[in-house]
Amino acid sequence: DSGVTQTPKHLITATGQRVTLRCSPRSGDLxxxxxxxxxxxxxxxxxQYYNGEERAKGNILERFSAxxxxxxxxxxxxxxxELGDSALYFCASSAMTSGGRGEQFFGPGTRLTVx
Amino acid sequence: xxxxxxxxxxxxVPEGAIVSLNCTYSNSAFQYFMWYxxxxxxxxxxxxxxxxxxxxxxxxxxAQVDKSSKYISLFIRDSQxxxxxxxxCAMNPIQGAQKLVFGQGTRLxxxx
Numbered sequence: 001d002s003g004v005t006q007t008p009k010h011l012i013t014a015t016g017q018r019v020t021l022r023c024s025p026r027s028g029d030l031x032x033x034x035x036x037x038x039x040x041x042x043x044x045x046x047x048q049y050y051n052g053e054e055r056a057k058g059n060i061l062e063r064f065s066a067x068x069x070x071x072x073x074x075x076x077x078x079x080x081x082e083l084g085d086s087a088l089y090f091c092a093s094s095a096m097t098s099g100g101r102g103e104q105f106f107g108p109g110t111r112l113t114v115x
Numbered sequence: 116x117x118x119x120x121x122x123x124x125x126x127x128v129p130e131g132a133i134v135s136l137n138c139t140y141s142n143s144a145f146q147y148f149m150w151y152x153x154x155x156x157x158x159x160x161x162x163x164x165x166x167x168x169x170x171x172x173x174x175x176x177x178a179q180v181d182k183s184s185k186y187i188s189l190f191i192r193d194s195q196x197x198x199x200x201x202x203x204c205a206m207n208p209i210q211g212a213q214k215l216v217f218g219q220g221t222r223l224x225x226x227x
Contacts, residue, residue, distance in 0.1 A: 002158065033214070043159070043203065045214030058214050090158055103149070104215060106158035 003027065004107035006091050012113045018079040021110045023091030025072055031055070031094045032074040033104060034066055038087040049074055081114045088112075118142050121204055121218025130227050134191040138204035138218045141185065145206040145216075148180050150189045153201045153220065162202075163189065194225045 003026035011019055025032050034046040045058035049068035060066075063081075068074045078085060088111050092104040121138045128134055136150075147166055151159035163178040165171045165187075171178045177190040187206075191198055204218040 002160070004158075035215075042219045043205075043215075043217040045216070048214065056214060103161055103164050105161060106151075108158045109156075111156075 002105040002107060004091060004093050004105055006089075006107040006110050008110060009108065010111045010113075012115065013081060014115055015081055015083060017081050017114075018077065019081065019112065021076040021078070021089050021091075021112075023074045023076070023093075023107060025074070025091075025093030026105055029093035029095050029105075030072065032068055032072070033092040033094070034060075034074070034076050035090045035092065035106075036087050037090060037109070043090070046076070078112070083114050086112055086114045116141065117219075118216050119204065119206060119218045122221055123219045125222040125224060127224045127226060128194060130194060130196060130225055132194050132225075134194050134198070134223060134225075136189040136191075136202050136204075136221050136223070138187050139185055140187075140206060140216075142206075142208070142216075143182075143185065144208040147207050148178070148187050149205040149215070150176075150178055151203040151205060151217075153203060155200075159203055196225045196227050199224045 005024045007022045030051045033048045037043045046060040047066050048056040052068050063079050066076045088109045090109045092106045094104045119140045150163040152162050153159045165178050168180050168182045175192045179188040201220040201222045203220040205215040
């Protein structure tokens with residue numbers, strides 16, 4: 001168990017809908033990362049937050065957005081869903097302190113199916 | 116061309132064999148190199164973390180980095196059926212910052 005929690009485990013929805021994925025980082029970790037894993041693209045970085053502020057962006061679609069709250073949990077919002085958004089969505093966290101090594105620890109993921 | 120290339124396999128070996136998994140990369144800015152293990156329908160689990168060139172050993176696992184060749188390897192000695200999983204290499208240019216760039220993952224099966 002990495003200490004990173006994600007809810008829900010599974011999500012089935014229809015095209016055009018909006019969903020919210022939730023992540024709680026490991027205790028003490030300030031940095032949260034979101035990744036998308038699909039069969040054809042592998043694990044792709046979406047976005048990073050550090051202590052409530054956006055720090056880095058990857059190939060995240062404009063229909064997707066994220067935020068990190070004062071208690072450090074993060075939410076990934078996916079809207080106007082398309083069939084191609086079906087994938088595993090992982091959250092990872094790291095300490096990212098000056099003395100830390102910055103390893104990223106992954107949660108169990110949310111499996112999103114868009115019908 | 117992808118920044119990180121990894122043979123997706125599948126790779127199937129008998130129990131007790133030495134397994135060699137490899138990745139090549141194109142971005143010379145990568146400084147930190149990781150190997151993750153991912154069981155089916157689970158999140159990636161960090162196995163090894165190395166900085167720059169050299170070797171690192173942890174139990175049955177050895178990670179090697181050759182920056183001059185832009186080539187990293189993971190060796191598994193005395194492989195066990197419980198090692199059956201997908202192994203992903205990952206790397207980033209700055210400690211603890213920004214994105215990890217992953218290889219496609221190699222699916223490994225250890226046969227009893």
